[in-house]
Amino acid sequence: MNLNVLKFRTTAFLWLFGTALAFGQELTDLPEVNLNELSSFSSPPKTWTTASQVIANLKADHSLKTSTGTGILVANPEKKSQHADLFTKAVHGDMILELDYLMAKGSNSGIYLQGNYEIQLKDSWGVTNPTSADNGGIYERWDETKPDGQKGYGGYAPRQNASMAPGLWQHLKIAFQAPRFSTSGTKTANARILSVVLNGVVIHDNVELFGPTRGAVGQEKALGSLRFQGDHGPVAFKNIRISRLPAELLSDGQKEKAGADPIYIDAATNTMIRSFVDVQPGLRVVHAISVGSPKQVHYSYDLDNGLLLHGWHGDFIDATPMWDGRGNGTSRPRGAVTSFTSKLIPAVAQLNNSGAAWPVDSTGTGFRTKGYVMDNEDRPEFKYNIYGSQVTDAIKAKEDGKGLVRTISIDKALPNLYVLLANASSIQELSPGLYLVNGQAFYLELDESTAKPLIRDVEGRKELIILLGSKLKYQLSF
Structure with missing residues (x-):
């Protein structure tokens, strides 16, 4: 040397x-x-x-x-x-x-x-x-x-x-x-x-x-x-x-360009895209819709289960995996994602009692997706049949852009029909109707007129379930 x-x-x-x-x-x-x-x-x-x-x-x-x-x-x-x-x-x-x-x-x-x-x-x-x-x-x-x-x-x-x-x-x-x-x-x-x-x-x-x-x-x-x-x-x-x-x-100021040019979809207006959605590694939803809002709060929905998958703030969708080359059919959120589920199960189920196990699929429930209708602001309201009744599931960005408002209604009330509000590692009630969920990952707040839900222990996790009358309304803040 x-x-x-x-x-x-x-x-x-x-x-x-x-x-x-x-x-x-x-x-x-x-x-x-x-x-x-x-x-x-x-x-x-x-x-x-x-x-x-x-x-x-x-x-x-x-x-x-x-x-x-x-x-x-x-x-x-x-x-x-x-x-x-x-x-x-x-x-x-x-x-x-x-x-x-x-x-x-x-x-x-x-x-x-x-x-x-x-x-x-x-x-x-x-x-x-x-x-x-x-x-x-x-x-x-x-x-x-x-x-x-x-x-x-x-x-x-x-x-x-x-x-x-x-x-x-x-x-x-x-x-x-x-x-x-x-x-x-x-x-x-x-x-x-x-x-x-x-x-x-x-x-x-x-x-x-x-x-x-x-x-x-x-x-x-x-x-x-x-x-x-x-x-x-x-x-x-x-x-x-x-x-x-x-x-x-370590950088000398130069930045090499890697990979293909990304294919981004923005949501300057209320926007929807159909694609596969990966909820987590190894868990893919094949009949999913992602819904974007100019308020920069978006979500993905599972049509096969009437299930809200996740929500996010920021930019809307990266469609590169779906449209670059032959693609694999998936799109992914571009913003900060908050997951609302860890498994694909029906959002609504009829239980023998409040302690009965939640069904793992919709077999025997008569579940059939009926697509969606658009409201006067071009936002979808999802429809499906279950147990002989029709459910309308309307999920919309809050006016202040700080989360989502979900309204689930049914055309004829059924006995012992429950909504699974959350399946999480933890659920803590902060005040009447306000819950802190999944290790302080998001808030869930029920409408004041709503009946009190039940927090129950299931296989080391927590479930928050509530009886569905004619209508249920709650907010998700994340």
Whole structure:
């Protein structure tokens, strides 16, 4: 090896090693941040605690109710404070950060990579045109010397709004490439957000950061603490995991184009597409319809079972698997998906009693799909026959774009006819008629005039069932 090259590599290693020693342990040596207590953080403010469960109040801003325990990191400031942010003792350079977080209604927070580059966390539920100040945005830079109205600049809005409702757990994964410096300390390359994936949706891809965002702690550096903002409102975190950035993900600014051009379907108006739909690996619905709304809340429906499969916020459909080349007949959601079922079973069934097992198929029920009719806004209302009666199933986007309203009606009431509202890992009643479902994945709220449903245990899971009179109406918020 050339002696000058060896000397350079040795000097660079010693400089980086010395920097790491000055700051302490690197976060990439800690695969999971301990949330049983706060020892991983430097002088944690009193506004930060641990909890075993966190519940948001959907009707009150900045309200989180916590249960005593560990495993969840919670910031619950009573008012804005200048000294409420939380910093890890360990530092990081390149890394992959993965975590779950939960927002209070109307709340605002952020994650600062190396203390300097903010990924915004915010209750942006239902926002149709997100900016860099919305959930998942790369926050803007700031220059006080510029004229009013121009001080903020250089932020990056998420590609689409993949946000969930307050009080629901959201998943975030960030691949970060730290800035590069010469042995003399001169910056030679800007930091990069290689990717941000929010709730399964890529919202940023290979974004160069030309400097710290607003609120940064100081100058850019090779290593810095991970910082959690805690001065703008209640927020909770769990499952914080850090791993090393694989060398193959490092970017020099070039991005190769891979695969075929995608075939996207938007929903500028109320839109429908027929296709196969994969609910989960190995579970394909072959008679499915996906229904899109300009309010950016969409769903897929199983015609063979009268079953609502899943809903999502954001962009509508990726039809590439169906139409590229010979295709395989499937389409897939482009936004953040919330699943409403884990198996294909009838949505409505007649039971001998409330404890009877739910049928696994519609054999013997006289089930027959009758297609759908369109309402005056070109939204489908599905029809099917069962037990000699006709059911109308109308699923529509809420006016505020924050979920779905479902109305199931029958032309003649039948005894012991039940609707399966939910089959999930957990179902928790928050208040009369309001349920938190599947590990805080979505809310189900019944119309005030509806009879009380039954929560029952079935093979280690929970089922929420209710008698169907002439009509049943409820909302799904996610």
